[in-house]
Amino acid sequence: MEFDTIIVGGGSAGSVLAHRLSARSHHRVLVCEAGPDVKPGEEPPEIRDSYSGTAYFDPRFHWTELKVHTQIVSHNNPDERPPLRKYEQARVLGGGSSINGQMANRGAPTDYDEWAARGAEGWGWQDCLPYFKKVERDLDFDGPLHGKEGRIPVRRIMPENWNPHARAAAEAFKGAGFDYLPDQNGEWRDGYFPITISNENETRASAAMGYLDAETRRRPNLTISCETTVKRLLFEGTRCVGVVALVRGQEQEFRAKEVILSCGAIHTPAHLMRAGIGPATHLRDHGISVLHNLPGVGQGLMDHPSIALSSFVRKAARVDERTRRHILLGLRYSSAMEGIPPGDMFAAVVSKSAWHSVGEQVGSFLIWVNKTYSETGQVRLASADWQAEPVVEFNLLSDRRDLDRLMQGFRMCAGMLMAPSLAQVTDNPFPAAYSDRVRKIGVINAKNRFLTNVISRFLDGPAFLRKAFIERFVVEGFQFDEVMTDDTALEAFIRKATIGIWHASCSCRMGREEDPMSVVDTEGRVKGIEGLRVVDASIFPVVPRANTNFPTLMSAEKISEAILAGH
Structure with a gap:
């Protein structure tokens, strides 16, 4: 043909x-x-x-x-x-x-x-902006930075429709001196904002x-x-x-x-x-x-190197019926590291960490290096067989500045968790890893649904039992107090737990x-x-x-x- x-x-x-x-x-x-x-x-x-x-x-x-x-x-x-x-x-x-x-x-x-x-x-910002605008149909904003006739609708879930966990994180960002920006795709500067999404009427x-x-x-x-x-x-x-x-x-x-x-x-x-x-x-x-x-x-x-800092979210603060969305709020910030442009870091507030009942109880800061300098990854062939998946090596953190900024970001977000607004709605912070165990329990099936329902009952139980259960079955190798007081432990955690964000x-x-x-x-x-x-x-x-x-x-x-x- x-x-x-x-x-x-x-x-x-x-x-x-x-x-x-x-x-x-x-x-x-x-x-x-x-x-x-x-x-x-x-x-x-x-x-x-x-x-x-x-x-x-x-x-x-x-x-x-x-x-x-x-x-x-x-x-x-x-x-x-x-x-x-x-x-x-x-x-x-x-x-x-x-x-x-x-x-x-x-x-x-x-x-x-x-x-x-x-x-x-021919791919500078002024060359690319018309095509970004051509893609989108912005449902919230107009003006020189926004498209209104594109094939992909974009919108934001504004603060009045955020769950209590997201609102508490916003209060912590505000208390740390960050500005509120209503439009993530507006002027490029540091601040916290409603995440812009390709979604209309609660549908992808x-x-x-x-x-x-x-x-x-x-x-x-x-x-x-x-x-x-x-x-x-x-x-x-x-x-x-x-x-x-x-x-x-x-x-x-x-x-x-x-x-x-x-x-x-x-x-x-x-x-x-x-x-x-x-x-x-x-x-x-x-x-x-x-x-x-x-x-x-x-x-x-x-890819963008990332790590996560998670915590238990109290029942009254979790994702609610106003939206199925679980990431409503983001923070763009600058590491102020010499020679690195502003807005080089990002923290997404994740109010629900997985589809299952345990995921509904765990919130996270997902912290990533927005301006990464790790450029040594590679894709190679495993064999000439067309059915063989290639050998893929991302080599994240091959530039030391990426590691240093994730350490800095982890500690900054840990400080946010101590802010009064988040301290009221969260408990038991822990360094999180997207491990094989997490992946396996993330597969949607009846066994995982049953398992997580059982575990979630322990987590919603007495505080002492929840703490023991998180330390025994959720945390993998690194305790919160350990990485907050020991640079060597924090570096080891980040080197082990860092993944890309696809x-x-x-x-x-x-x-x-x-x-x-x-x-x-x-x-x-x-x-x-x-x-x-x-x-x-x-x-x-x-x-x-x-x-x-x-x-x-x-x-x-x-x-x-x-x-x-x-x-």
Whole structure:
């Protein structure tokens, strides 16, 4: 079958591209999505849910075999390799936007000026802002920074509808001297604010919902093929001419004038390397013929390093019937570390830590390095087998400044918990880790529902029993008093517990032609290859100070316009 464009991956970027490119009636578009479809009006309730914890832990929507290293990997000391962690990478139409936290923010204007300075010319803030506005339909604010006609509705849950835990955290932020900012996507400065979300009428607004609606799907020139896994790219010389895919188990070949990889920052570089595009030595080590030596493929993988400080939330202060949302409030602040720009840190107030009854009793500060300098992560092949998940090493905290700022942030948030407003509604603070035990109990099933119901009764019981139970069954290795009084213990906790926040990016970076580590040009075209582009978070020159979904949507809007202008 012949198409003008084949899009490999129906996630956030793929949904935008499919909608925009197929708007030209003679342009034939095929979307190959490995996961299930989510047809308009028939989305599973877990995906539609305003509370994201249900979809996020549902293995129906994941690449279930994908595991990653988050800590620094020492290749000289294989016995000291950190443990592999499951990584919840979306495998469903709409991609991450169908299961993520629905955060709809952009980052700092200077992030995109840095993109341009690093070689992505034409991607400065003033170049990108029109496409951010094109994405969104802001239900709360108007003006030069906001879009009103985009495919994705965005809104905020204002303070009058916050639960008591979120209101208490806001009081603590105010008491610490931070300003209240009504609009997270307004002027970039420090302060606390209602989190901006891609959500309308208490329902998720994914890229699939916004861009692949019923009207778009009726276009005769658009084919959406779900449960379709691309095995390999097809080439004639150095021109990509199509793909070979398994469509519900049956192998098929599709041809096109151009192929776009939109598989995310982990699977996109793996596709390139299996096709012979990447670091030549690494490819030869796996018996892969080198089509084009591109050393930057898979290199520079980034995420935002994060840790959590949790506490028991008293019954009267928990998430209530006003909204299913569990993260209502955020704090952007500056570490004031020399040479680091303002707004480099973020703390999200999480009023419910999981879908189950214990999760309803635990609130957290989720603290992350918004402006990270850890840029040594990488994606490599485990083998040439297309079914083998790649080797993923995020190498978080490879820059000491990231570790120092998480230590600083942990202690700052611990101080917030001591503020009168939070002290009244919380108890038993503890350093939290997203461990395998937490992951296992986070899987939605009858056994975990029963277990957590039993545990929750102990937690709502007498204070002495709750304290003993948390120390025995919840805390993993580090006590609150220990990390607050011992720098060595706090550093050890952070090194062990730090994870990313599922913002994988930068593994196929945009850059100048002469930059040996750049992979694509400023329109996503793969260097040295014809008929092949990359459009997803892997092309970011550096991860912005933002949740990555909206920067990904913006990038897809910008490049889709460039593609149409070039035809």
